[in-house]
Amino acid sequence: MATAGSAPLLALKGLQRLHVGPVSLALAAGECVSLMGASGAGKSVLLRAVADLDPHGGDAWLAGVACSAMPAPAWRRQVTYVPAEAGWWADSVAAHFPPVTDFAALLPRVGLSPALAQAAVARCSTGERQRLALLRALQPGNRVLLLDEPTSGLDDAARALVEQLLQSRLAAGVAVLMVTHDAAQAQRLAHRHFELVGGQLQPARHGAALSPGGAR
Numbered sequence: 286m287a288t289a290g291s292a293p294l295l296a297l298k299g300l301q302r303l304h305v306g307p308v309s310l311a312l313a314a315g316e317c318v319s320l321m322g323a324s325g326a327g328k329s330v331l332l333r334a335v336a337d338l339d340p341h342g343g344d345a346w347l348a349g350v351a352c353s354a355m356p357a358p359a360w361r362r363q364v365t366y367v368p369a370e371a372g373w374w375a376d377s378v379a380a381h382f383p384p385v386t387d388f389a390a391l392l393p394r395v396g397l398s399p400a401l402a403q404a405a406v407a408r409c410s411t412g413e414r415q416r417l418a419l420l421r422a423l424q425p426g427n428r429v430l431l432l433d434e435p436t437s438g439l440d441d442a443a444r445a446l447v448e449q450l451l452q453s454r455l456a457a458g459v460a461v462l463m464v465t466h467d468a469a470q471a472q473r474l475a476h477r478h479f480e481l482v483g484g485q486l487q488p489a490r491h492g493a494a495l496s497p498g499g500a501r
């Protein structure tokens with residue numbers, strides 16, 4: 286787990302996109318920060334800007350290297366956005382994973398049958414596609430994961446497995462910025478909690494049990 290005073294792995298400085306920002310925030314290696322807010326508040330807009338998927342003002346730094354100084358594919362391999370509803374560019378599940386990856390062996394880690402590796406995307410359920418998209422995004426090069434409602438379509442058992450997987454990535458030093466509507470999940474996974482209100486980050490007000498954004 287990150288410790289207070291660690292040098293930031295990810296630093297956002299004056300990030301601005303549409304009605305969101307300017308946002309400044311730092312995450313240490315192994316730190317999880319939750320982001321809540323009303324529907325339409327701009328949470329996905331913010332995550333996409335951090336991933337450099339849309340034009341934006343301000344900049345983000347990964348271990349001291351500016352996003353603007355790095356080729357976009359290199360940034361996104363390390364600062365990886367996992368949308369709430371992933372896109373699929375081929376018919377088969379297998380086509381979305383590198384050929385060298387034995388991804389069938391990974392499927393049970395999130396409660397999926399290895400047989401799904403041979404399936405067509407179209408026959409996968411919403412929750413199966415959601416977990417496949419997360420596995421697809423998890424690569425050895427990830428240093429920051431930007432997760433947009435990573436378990437919104439899942440039952441309790443599947444959600445628990447995904448949370449275990451995320452805990453293992455955090456323990457390995459990956460930083461996670463996670464949008465969730467689930468305050469209990471935020472409490473389980475995140476070290477700090479923010480809410481997006483009027484385009485600005487505020488310490489989360491929901492649930493007295495949550496430690497607010499400013500404190501650890």
Ligand SMILES: Nc1ncnc2c1ncn2[C@@H]1O[C@H](COP(=O)(O)OP(=O)(O)OP(=O)(O)O)[C@@H](O)[C@H]1O
Pocket residue numbers: 303322323324325326327328329330331
């Ligand atoms: N490319 C765009 N151009 C103009 N407006 C956009 C664009 N992308 C998103 N928006 C608008 O910005 C607002 C915030 O969208 P966003 O998807 O970030 O909401 P959210 O906080 O993630 O909501 P939810 O919790 O419902 O997913 C919405 O009103 C949306 O229509």
